[in-house]
Amino acid sequence: MNVVELNNVDQMYAGGVLALSDVNVSIEAGQVVGLVGENGAGKTTLMRIAMGMLGPRRGTVRLFGLDPRRDAVGVKRRIGYVSEDQILPPFLRVDRVIDLHRSLFPTWDDALARRLAERFKISPKAKIRTLSKGQARQVALLCAVAHRPELLLLDEPAGGLDPAARREFLETSIRLLNEAGTAILFSSHYLTDVERMADRLVMLHDGRVLIDSDLDTLRESYSLALLPANGTVSRDRLLALGGCLGVRERSEGLRALFALAPGETSELLAETVGIGDAPCHRIGLEEMFIELVGGQA
Amino acid sequence: MQLFIAPGDELPIYRQIMRQITDAIAGGRLGPGEKLASQRDLAEQLVVSPLTVKKAYDELEREGLIRTERGRGTFVGERAAVDPERQRQHLRAGARRLLSRARLSGVSLAEVIALLHEVEAELGLAPAGDGLGSTGDGLGSAGGDGPPAPLSDHPFDQPHDQEEPES
Numbered sequence: 316m317n318v319v320e321l322n323n324v325d326q327m328y329a330g331g332v333l334a335l336s337d338v339n340v341s342i343e344a345g346q347v348v349g350l351v352g353e354n355g356a357g358k359t360t361l362m363r364i365a366m367g368m369l370g371p372r373r374g375t376v377r378l379f380g381l382d383p384r385r386d387a388v389g390v391k392r393r394i395g396y397v398s399e400d401q402i403l404p405p406f407l408r409v410d411r412v413i414d415l416h417r418s419l420f421p422t423w424d425d426a427l428a429r430r431l432a433e434r435f436k437i438s439p440k441a442k443i444r445t446l447s448k449g450q451a452r453q454v455a456l457l458c459a460v461a462h463r464p465e466l467l468l469l470d471e472p473a474g475g476l477d478p479a480a481r482r483e484f485l486e487t488s489i490r491l492l493n494e495a496g497t498a499i500l501f502s503s504h505y506l507t508d509v510e511r512m513a514d515r516l517v518m519l520h521d522g523r524v525l526i527d528s529d530l531d532t533l534r535e536s537y538s539l540a541l542l543p544a545n546g547t548v549s550r551d552r553l554l555a556l557g558g559c560l561g562v563r564e565r566s567e568g569l570r571a572l573f574a575l576a577p578g579e580t581s582e583l584l585a586e587t588v589g590i591g592d593a594p595c596h597r598i599g600l601e602e603m604f605i606e607l608v609g610g611q612a
Numbered sequence: 613m614q615l616f617i618a619p620g621d622e623l624p625i626y627r628q629i630m631r632q633i634t635d636a637i638a639g640g641r642l643g644p645g646e647k648l649a650s651q652r653d654l655a656e657q658l659v660v661s662p663l664t665v666k667k668a669y670d671e672l673e674r675e676g677l678i679r680t681e682r683g684r685g686t687f688v689g690e691r692a693a694v695d696p697e698r699q700r701q702h703l704r705a706g707a708r709r710l711l712s713r714a715r716l717s718g719v720s721l722a723e724v725i726a727l728l729h730e731v732e733a734e735l736g737l738a739p740a741g742d743g744l745g746s747t748g749d750g751l752g753s754a755g756g757d758g759p760p761a762p763l764s765d766h767p768f769d770q771p772h773d774q775e776e777p778e779s
Contacts, residue, residue: 485659492661508619512660512661
């Protein structure tokens with residue numbers, strides 16, 4: 316059984332704008348899925364729907380086979396959630412915040428909570444408002460994972476943290492994954508973090524799933540072809556080719572992204588549009604993101 | 613041993629892991645029978661998904677470079693386990709690229725072979741008997757009747773990884 320199962324999910328913003336459109340995403344136990352997309356692409360909406368904080372306008376949502384709206388408590392006890400804009404009560408002490416969470420989760424693991432607190436070197440007596448941003452996020456992570464959730468939802472968890480605090484946060488997540496086989500869905504604008512951590516990538520654009528792929532496959536079998544600007548081939552012609560995901564027109568030429576390895580893209584271009592000498596490169600996630608988002612019709 | 617990975621690199625992370633372990637074995641920094649870090653430990657060290665490490669280890673095992681013994685850990689395999697045909701294919705792809713580049717730079721085959729000897733010395737590899745270079749007629753027939761050729765620097769570059777089309 317999949318940990319997360321979203322089928323044909325639609326969601327609207329107030330005013331009738333589609334926030335998610337026919338989204339299908341499933342996550343297996345132990346998988347780490349990176350969720351990327353521009354601001355407003357629907358990442359947070361997707362997380363909130365998975366959490367049961369929002370109901371979908373259309374479609375079905377299942378976590379561990381359960382409906383997170385109907386089995387709200389049962390589902391929430393099995394997941395952990397950290398977001399960038401999560402606010403812990405500023406005047407409470409760290410140990411009180413931890414107590415609060417402990418009381419909510421029957422599966423709370425005191426030993427794990429203590430280990431994490433020691434590792435983070437956060438004094439239990441400190442008031443939340445005296446903590447740095449990174450420390451506060453660590454407390455939030457501790458509270459999100461000490462009940463050993465089967466699914467960890469991280470919505471831009473590293474936002475606003477410095478590189479060292481970000482890395483520390485990722486390390487802790489990996490450790491948990493190792494210990495408990497927790498599945499992780501995390502959204503991030505830090506694409507290097509996504510490359511590092513994720514097995515699978517889901518890219519949202521305008522509320523739709525643009526890419527859902529094993530990350531290594533993405534790295535090995537996607538390529539960018541650089542084509543001349545002299546009008547030998549049009550953008551529409553390229554977009555009509557099988558495997559072409561996006562084309563950007565720039566003054567120096569066309570840049571076409573293909574879901575094919577570089578050699579295959581070269582062959583395809585030679586056979587179909589008669590351009591045999593277009594350089595085809597493998598590209599990293601960040602470039603892929605820019606080409607894709609900038610190359611949509 | 614210590615590994616280092618760079619997420620923005622051209623190679624996916626599991627391949628970076630494979631390449632570094634392969635290099636360490638080829639360079640003698642990891643000897644036959646030596647124990648590797650567990651998949652979990654390596655995932656934590658590198659801060660990458662455990663499935664990524666698993667994929668790298670699985671591939672290395674398929675290549676015959678390492679073997680996992682249930683309950684005991686993962687160890688560097690014996691040279692004999694390397695599938696010579698597969699290794700030769702990898703080497704051939706590397707050789708093709710090396711020679712194309714040499715041709716472009718106006719470097720002769722003899723100079724390339726001399727370079728290979730220099731690199732071999734730098735890496736501290738024992739001379740491979742009747743392997744690469746010493747047959748005197750270039751890379752095409754290297755290793756044909758000798759023992760499996762030693763590992764190249766980049767044995768995992770499949771032909772389709774090349775940026776240039778094949779023909």
